[in-house]
Each structure stands twice: as structure tokens, then as C-alpha cells.
Amino acid sequence: MVRVLGIDHLAIRVSNLKRSKEFYDRLLGFMGFELEWEFGQTLGWDNGRTMYWITEADRKGKQHKHRTGDVGFHHYAFEVSRPGDVDKVHALLVEMGATIIDAPADYPDYGEGYRAVYFLDPDGLKLEVMYFLEKRKRLRGKR
Structure with missing residues (x-):
């Protein structure tokens, strides 16, 4: 394997x-x-x-701008080490004038301790900055 x-x-x-x-x-x-x-x-x-x-x-x-819903790239998620980092990145994005899709929020349906902000790059590509406590716990348990 x-x-x-x-x-x-x-x-x-x-x-x-x-x-x-x-x-x-x-x-x-x-x-x-x-x-x-x-x-x-x-x-x-x-x-x-x-x-x-x-x-x-x-x-x-x-000639063909990105369109959400087309086949291909949906979004890319950057994982950060602390939930507060999601808010820090959001503050930077606001300062930069970036398009925010979803402001920082907790998403309990995604799992324990999932916090994220969703935004667009200059070409409309969707990006995410996220923290996921449940994933961190699972990884610690595998050590």
C-alpha cells in the first residue's frame, strides 16, 4: 500500500x-x-x-471566468491551529476588502469544534480558513 x-x-x-x-x-x-x-x-x-x-x-x-457550481475546484481549506486564528484571518480579509461568503462561525454539524470563515480570492475562487477540534483529538489518539 x-x-x-x-x-x-x-x-x-x-x-x-x-x-x-x-x-x-x-x-x-x-x-x-x-x-x-x-x-x-x-x-x-x-x-x-x-x-x-x-x-x-x-x-x-x-475568457472563461470561474463559476461556482461548474465541474472542478469547489474550495480549498487552510487548517489553523487555534479557533481564534479563524477570527484573525477574517479581520485581515476585511481589512483587505476581500469578499466574505460566511463570517467566522461554529459549525457543529461538521463535528466538534469546527470553526471557519469562507471567502473569495480575486477570481472568485472559494477559500476557507478552519479549525477542527475533533480532528485534532482523533490525531492525538493515533499517536
């Missing part, structure tokens, strides 16, 4: 590299990522466990 260690990276296409670089550099930098890779139309941030890559869409790709 092959054991997956985690998700190494996510790579997305953006419509405006400069605008998205500013958004992600501020957001990801706030969450402990560093811009590690920059070549051509591709940028990659790394936090030592996960990388987040953006690259500019080609001319044809820019």
Missing part, C-alpha cells in the same frame, strides 16, 4: 497575476507562508508543509 503524507501543493490559474500576487502574498504571508518560487508567470508560497502555487491563465482561459 502507498501512504500519502499530505497534499504537497495546490496550483491554480488566475486572470491577473499582479493582482493575485498582492492578494495571496498578504494572506499567505499572514498565515506563515513565504514566497519561495517566482519564475515566469508562476509563483509559489511555502510554509514548510504545503505549497500554494498560482500561474496566469492563457488568453483562452481568461
Whole structure:
């Protein structure tokens, strides 16, 4: 059997590299990522466990904006280590003028101690910052 260690990276296409670089550099930098890779139309941030890559869409790709509900990317969730971190990221997003879909809230239907904020990147891609106590407890029990 092959054991997956985690998700190494996510790579997305953006419509405006400069605008998205500013958004992600501020957001990801706030969450402990560093811009590690920059070549051509591709940028990659790394936090030592996960990388987040953006690259500019080609001319044809820019003609088709992302639409929630299409086949493909639904959302990406960044897990944080404390529930209060969800609120800290929300405050930054508000300061940045980001589109907030759902302000920080607890989601007991998702499991014990699930807290999250949902928002959009400049191209309308849905992102989440979340904390999940139940998952942390399960992982501690496996040690």
C-alpha cells in the first residue's frame, strides 16, 4: 500500500497575476507562508508543509471566468491551529476588502469544534480558513 503524507501543493490559474500576487502574498504571508518560487508567470508560497502555487491563465482561459457550481475546484481549506486564528484571518480579509461568503462561525454539524470563515480570492475562487477540534483529538489518539 502507498501512504500519502499530505497534499504537497495546490496550483491554480488566475486572470491577473499582479493582482493575485498582492492578494495571496498578504494572506499567505499572514498565515506563515513565504514566497519561495517566482519564475515566469508562476509563483509559489511555502510554509514548510504545503505549497500554494498560482500561474496566469492563457488568453483562452481568461475568457472563461470561474463559476461556482461548474465541474472542478469547489474550495480549498487552510487548517489553523487555534479557533481564534479563524477570527484573525477574517479581520485581515476585511481589512483587505476581500469578499466574505460566511463570517467566522461554529459549525457543529461538521463535528466538534469546527470553526471557519469562507471567502473569495480575486477570481472568485472559494477559500476557507478552519479549525477542527475533533480532528485534532482523533490525531492525538493515533499517536
